[in-house]
Amino acid sequence: MPELHGPGGARFDNELLGLDPTDPEAQAFAEHLDRMEHQRPAFTVEGYLDGVSAFADSANRAEGGRRWSAVAVVVLLLAVAAFLVWEAFVFVVMTWL
Template identity: 55%
Template structure:
């Protein structure tokens, strides 16, 4: 994130806020992400979504962070279960 871009966004959209405040900088970055078009049907778009989710989880606190961590653990459990079933199916097909 370029500092000059942040100051320009602040001058245009957020007049009167401190450009060196970390919360204001995050809000400016959020506004920029909302304005940028994202093609979510591509691998890059999906990875960008995962990156945005990971960054928001890192900023979260309390119950929101615990819920996000629980969602990630459930997703990883689902992936592990799917891989386990696929490996079992392949072994059963080729060895059985």
């Protein structure tokens, strides 16, 4: 959970003006602001894994239709990956025969 106040003073003073720092809703809003300001490394393995982690975290927070949509996307990606692995396996086996 991000701190409402960072090392350089109040981190989100302008955004959280007048809110109680111990309020769970204010803390959730600070977490949202922290996620929005997070800079991800682009075009690197770490960047892609961070993107997958962000997707998993947001899917875990989702409810109802959004959660089922995230589950459907994951199942579809796994099905495509399984198909490609199977096709590669069949190609290798058929090449040796």
